[in-house]
Amino acid sequence: DENALVSWDEAEQFIRLFHRENRDAGPVERRLEEVRAEIAATGTYVHSAAELTFGAQTAWRNASRCIGRLYWRSLVVLDRRTSGTAEEIFDDLVGHLRLAGGGPASRRRDVWSGSSRGDRRAEPDWTPPADARRVGRIRPVISVFAPARPGRPYSRVWNDQLIRYAGYRRADGQLVGDPRYVDFTEAMTRLGWRGKGREFDVLPLAIETPGDGVRLFELPEDAVLEVPLTHPEYRWFAELGLRWHAVPAISNMRLTIGGVHYPLAPFNGWYMGTEIGARNLADPDRYNLLPVIAARLGLDTTTETTLWRDRALVELNRAVLWSYQAAGVRISDHHTEARRFLAHVERERRAGRRTPADWTWIVPPMSGAATPVFHRYYDEADQRPNFYLDPPAR
Amino acid sequence: DENALVSWDEAEQFIRLFHRENRDAGPVERRLEEVRAEIAATGTYVHSAAELTFGAQTAWRNASRCIGRLYWRSLVVLDRRTSGTAEEIFDDLVGHLRLAGGGPASRRRDVWSGSSRGDRRAEPDWTPPADARRVGRIRPVISVFAPARPGRPYSRVWNDQLIRYAGYRRADGQLVGDPRYVDFTEAMTRLGWRGKGREFDVLPLAIETPGDGVRLFELPEDAVLEVPLTHPEYRWFAELGLRWHAVPAISNMRLTIGGVHYPLAPFNGWYMGTEIGARNLADPDRYNLLPVIAARLGLDTTTETTLWRDRALVELNRAVLWSYQAAGVRISDHHTEARRFLAHVERERRAGRRTPADWTWIVPPMSGAATPVFHRYYDEADQRPNFYLDPPAR
Ligand code: HEM
Ligand code: HEM
Numbered sequence: 001d002e003n004a005l006v007s008w009d010e011a012e013q014f015i016r017l018f019h020r021e022n023r024d025a026g027p028v029e030r031r032l033e034e035v036r037a038e039i040a041a042t043g044t045y046v047h048s049a050a051e052l053t054f055g056a057q058t059a060w061r062n063a064s065r066c067i068g069r070l071y072w073r074s075l076v077v078l079d080r081r082t083s084g085t086a087e088e089i090f091d092d093l094v095g096h097l098r099l100a101g102g103g104p105a106s107r108r109r110d111v112w113s114g115s116s117r118g119d120r121r122a123e124p125d126w127t128p129p130a131d132a133r134r135v136g137r138i139r140p141v142i143s144v145f146a147p148a149r150p151g152r153p154y155s156r157v158w159n160d161q162l163i164r165y166a167g168y169r170r171a172d173g174q175l176v177g178d179p180r181y182v183d184f185t186e187a188m189t190r191l192g193w194r195g196k197g198r199e200f201d202v203l204p205l206a207i208e209t210p211g212d213g214v215r216l217f218e219l220p221e222d223a224v225l226e227v228p229l230t231h232p233e234y235r236w237f238a239e240l241g242l243r244w245h246a247v248p249a250i251s252n253m254r255l256t257i258g259g260v261h262y263p264l265a266p267f268n269g270w271y272m273g274t275e276i277g278a279r280n281l282a283d284p285d286r287y288n289l290l291p292v293i294a295a296r297l298g299l300d301t302t303t304e305t306t307l308w309r310d311r312a313l314v315e316l317n318r319a320v321l322w323s324y325q326a327a328g329v330r331i332s333d334h335h336t337e338a339r340r341f342l343a344h345v346e347r348e349r350r351a352g353r354r355t356p357a358d359w360t361w362i363v364p365p366m367s368g369a370a371t372p373v374f375h376r377y378y379d380e381a382d383q384r385p386n387f388y389l390d391p392p393a394r
Numbered sequence: 395d396e397n398a399l400v401s402w403d404e405a406e407q408f409i410r411l412f413h414r415e416n417r418d419a420g421p422v423e424r425r426l427e428e429v430r431a432e433i434a435a436t437g438t439y440v441h442s443a444a445e446l447t448f449g450a451q452t453a454w455r456n457a458s459r460c461i462g463r464l465y466w467r468s469l470v471v472l473d474r475r476t477s478g479t480a481e482e483i484f485d486d487l488v489g490h491l492r493l494a495g496g497g498p499a500s501r502r503r504d505v506w507s508g509s510s511r512g513d514r515r516a517e518p519d520w521t522p523p524a525d526a527r528r529v530g531r532i533r534p535v536i537s538v539f540a541p542a543r544p545g546r547p548y549s550r551v552w553n554d555q556l557i558r559y560a561g562y563r564r565a566d567g568q569l570v571g572d573p574r575y576v577d578f579t580e581a582m583t584r585l586g587w588r589g590k591g592r593e594f595d596v597l598p599l600a601i602e603t604p605g606d607g608v609r610l611f612e613l614p615e616d617a618v619l620e621v622p623l624t625h626p627e628y629r630w631f632a633e634l635g636l637r638w639h640a641v642p643a644i645s646n647m648r649l650t651i652g653g654v655h656y657p658l659a660p661f662n663g664w665y666m667g668t669e670i671g672a673r674n675l676a677d678p679d680r681y682n683l684l685p686v687i688a689a690r691l692g693l694d695t696t697t698e699t700t701l702w703r704d705r706a707l708v709e710l711n712r713a714v715l716w717s718y719q720a721a722g723v724r725i726s727d728h729h730t731e732a733r734r735f736l737a738h739v740e741r742e743r744r745a746g747r748r749t750p751a752d753w754t755w756i757v758p759p760m761s762g763a764a765t766p767v768f769h770r771y772y773d774e775a776d777q778r779p780n781f782y783l784d785p786p787a788r
Contacts, residue, residue, distance in 0.1 A: 304729040310761045321699045335698040365763030367704045
């Protein structure tokens, strides 16, 4: 319940965690006194920039479904708590996508804070800001907008990811585009959007603010890096006309830090290939391409025992990895990401911390047992800060 | 604790279940009285043949890790409760394997009981006994040996499956055979067994009885149906000299029915191909064949992004399915078995029953998301009767 006052227990727990892991942050008792007084007076409290950065990074560290957590310290945290209007929010989201995708940074501001500690250069993924304009050099970014305040309405984005493709049900019943977004696309259409009816139309952003209600914004082309899919061996693959976007940016999860809820805090990493090749383009209720690719490969699809699904799946995933690499867009394969995850678990263990993980999400959706993450158990604790799925905004 | 008296609660629950699902079994209250008196007098009670059959079948129905439960009613239950000596047990196990693999049945007895109800002919898998001698026509079978009785020792088999291959660590440190069974093989060697040191040597059965301690028995060749592996496209595959056995028969799980524990109750189904091709022959700590097959396929193994592991995995699994089919040995693929499992869940639902299932075991170890069992949640209850893993006998 976002209308409740901030829980003192959660606030205290977080402030102590922050000071335990950031020894240069000053005396914890003084900060606890401040926070206690602020909650008593206002029902909530305001995170310092360092607390916000650390809070978002540890929320990632605690995301038990995420295999990509090795680089949690390198998360770039954009403090957008003062952006109030739909235009400001839209401008920030465009800036986020540009920064995340290595495109030109936002016009309005490009202040950004990385790790709260001085050790970023030690991170394998750290690149100096000078590089920040190299398109395709995907970096993990989160934009944190205003927190929910007791009893007040707040801003949200209706989209579950900042970039997704429209889905259309044509008059003859045939589906075009991403079937998962047919309802959402219809909602956009009722709000006045006109999709082009193609397989890969980027959806508009639906930004809802207390002041303006919901408003739609079209993302500028240079904020939406996309990759056309080709195959290292099969020339016909390009003829399928497939593509996917470079930046997966989840925008429907609430960030919870020390009892404070940030209902709008979109974040992105880079893609693990299977998210595209083994889910978005392959699931029967998404683009459902395995039968199409199997037919092109000339496989016998009259019986399951030829493993035509598995063979088509592998070729689709080869194409994804190959195409992103050819386009210079950062992506990782599930074997590499699985190995990194185990390195993360081990590194955390050495730091005296447990790594909560959900086996059913960590194990990749293809070749599960061929990755090392399959062959072990994990802690399942719900540790905070963390990200939570809210009921849909619509 | 097998030494405890049988729990009346569990006994009652099972007897009521048996009568609820078997309306022709007579009045439940009378049977409950009998059982209560028997437990009071002896600390345990003896299942009727019909109870034993139904108990074993429902234990399979409740096995939440098993994807193959659609045909639970067709389980053939061999009542071996009176077999006491190691020779008798061995003879029964040989008979079990022959019957399960469609080979000639046991010499000593070939009495066997199927479903306790008259509806077996309605089961898709049912074949009349006349067929029982067709080799390769694998059928699900369980042999139930004597129950544990309070305070008395009982018989067990040390092997975790009736048929498994030896593993050897050679003087130069190289592993030959199945690495998982190196320790077990060494234990057998200490007991006097002499393995041939090859990749696929069938291990002896180690049968432990209160009377004789542990004794080793060599399985006769005609009880161990095996399939040499070839590939539908690649001729070189046969040169790898791979093979696997036809019948997976788990022998280290305790069957628990109505509070009575059967420590020796080996059971088998037919193989799902991935158990062989995505685990036994592929796991790094088993036969670890993906690098070997990738090399033969000429794949670039210097980077993970070629998905050489995934491609080798698919070809290995094609070979498994192809070879078993070519040999006339029943096997199923993970797509078919997944679809059957969902049919089972639905059929059970219509019968008013929940199907407890463990997602992490039900989802196949390859192409997880390409099978329909991936995309849903399951009940996780521990329902009895069931199978439980005991601490290793050694
Ligand atoms: C850096 C590269 C990253 C990779 C390769 C990666 C990989 C993944 C994958 C494969 C999933 C499962 C997605 C699915 O099956 O739908 C996932 C889930 C998740 N990741 Fe990451 N991730 C990355 C960065 C991040 C970042 C920066 C954050 C947050 C700051 C994050 C938070 C999460 C959360 C909360 C989930 C669960 C989403 C849900 O419940 O739907 N990840 N990640
Ligand atoms: C009829 C064909 C059958 C198929 C295709 C089948 C398939 C499977 C598969 C794929 C597994 C997972 C194995 C693993 O990953 O190690 C499994 C586990 C299991 N199955 Fe079945 N099964 C069959 C018959 C049976 C029968 C007849 C029983 C008992 C009467 C049974 C009881 C179990 C149990 C208890 C497990 C869990 C084993 C453990 O915990 O290690 N299954 N089954």
